Amino acid sequence: MNIHEYQAKQVFARYGVPIPKGKMIEKAEDARAAAQEIGGNIWVVKAQIHAGGRGKGGGVKLAKNLDEVEKYASEILGMTLVTHQTGPAGKLVKKVYIEAGVDIQKELYLGMVLDRTSEMPVMMASTEGGMEIEKVAAESPEKIIKVGIDPLIGFQPFHARKLAFGLKLSKEQIKHFGKFCKALYEVYSNNDASLIEINPLVLKGDDTFIALDAKMGFDDNAMYRHPEIQEMRNLDEEEPTELEAGKYGLNYIKLEGNVGCMVNGAGLAMSTMDIIKLSGGEPANFLDVGGAASAETVAKGFEIILRDPNVKAIFVNIFGGIVRCDRIANGILEATEKIKVKVPLVVRLNGTNSAEAAEILKTAKIENIITATDLADGAAKAVNAARGV
């Protein structure tokens, strides 16, 4: 789960991570009052979407007077912002954040992420603030300083010193930087974050630090213990079909191809997409119906797959383990009665009671069901069926 910049900054503020004064608005007519409330004589107007690269896409503007604040807010609200992270369709901007301008001495980068190799969070800093950090990592990895933080000891002053000396900060700056990093670690560990990025982190003229941007992602598995973070979830930013599938215990991700897939288990579901591609087709989706596929979940799965008009055939690939194949076969029959699946349905059931399952499907004599004996056979038949062969 991700949250908006203005929300991440609210979390930062609770832990004493310095942020500029700001206010989120949803109507352009509120812009002027917001800017007046913030005070000062320079403001930044920022689109709030869950994607980076907003500045380049025209979603961040510097306003030098109240008229400009209002003008930029009305331009940005309602625009469809396309950045390197939104995909070509872009994202509709429904919220903007108006923030006080900051006196910038230098722009840096500071981030935290769970490092799967060392199995602990790492804090990363770089002098290359404002740049795409992926690009820095690829082109000049020596410019990124990393420290792993063992959760058994938490954040210690030496962690901060390692980063600070790497950034070549002055003695006065190091003092402020250490406090900043310590507070940021608290934000990360107390909220089960999976990612924090501050890009840029600004070194101000008075040698203190402030988070000019803020990006936060969280460990979905831990959200049950953070109701206040869960409340920040913005469903507008998520794929509606994926959300609906989730309610039924289905894991669905839409792709671009025309062969729909229904599979039990995430690994087998990914492999099914792969073998469709290897057989000359393109998968239309990832769909894991879970370990306990029932007639109801199968029916819902068909319904969701068929909402995508590109789908020309569906490949049902089930390896029955504890869930018996005969039950799944009956589930498919019930589901096709309910849902009226018109496209060809290639069914491969293997594992426990697969012979009985094959018999059930044969006896039912449903015209558009094509049975397959194994993974390769099923993929080939599904790809052909999608082509109309």
Next chain:
Amino acid sequence: MSILVNKDSRVVVQGFTGKEGTFHSEQCLEYGTNIVGGVTPGKGGQTHLGKPVFNTVQDAVEAVNANTSIIFVPPAFSADAVMEAAEAGIKVIVCITEGIPAADMMIAKKFVQKQGATLIGPNCPGIISAGETKIGIMPGVVFKKGNVGVISKSGTLTYEAANQVVEAGLGITTAIGIGGDPIIGTTYIDLLKHFENDPETEAVVMIGEIGGDLEIQAAKYIKESFSKPVVAFIAGQTAPKGKRMGHAGAIIAGSKGTAKEKMDALSAVGVHVCDSPADIGKKVKEVLSK
């Protein structure tokens, strides 16, 4: 022979009397697993499925000499259950539960290591030594006895692979689902070390997926220290970047953790990498007939 668990493993089920715990304990007992008891706090002294129920893992260790545990408790309590087992002296801890916070697992894993125990999972189908013991939720019938070891991040894909190996006329020594979470107790390397020392295992099937770099670490280890043939398949060649594909750990972050990167690393060290998940059984057969 087998690795880590065998017919003598004395298994205690944590979360024994719950719905999942009960169902899968029955399945394991049917397979022949030596379940010596279960733990459900507050139900100590009762009998369930004909086995004693204890309040704590420590009680089960003292009363019935349990040395292996399988965990079916809800995600919010799983890390605690793992640490309780490790503290009580359990040697092999199998955690089936999906959805455990990564921060909890970071701590639990460190404690398990300190105690000298082996943690399998979480978010995994468990471990099975064919014909001896099933400590997991996999369909036992698929795993016929033979000479091939299986290590996999996935559940049903493991059954698929084992089934192909069996249909090719071969069988399984031990199959382990290591789990699809970002932090897991046992990795490919840990298990390859065991398979290297198991005289009955003649080849290993390694099933990976997108996300993280465990497969790449394994490639380095195989190059330096593994003498038996390895057949590998990596799921997610067609997975889009930045999307979590079912498993918490199955995500391509930036350009890291792609299937191609892993397949190339494994091929480079002489692992037989299958492009298609339908070729795993055939490939093992081919490699072993050389």
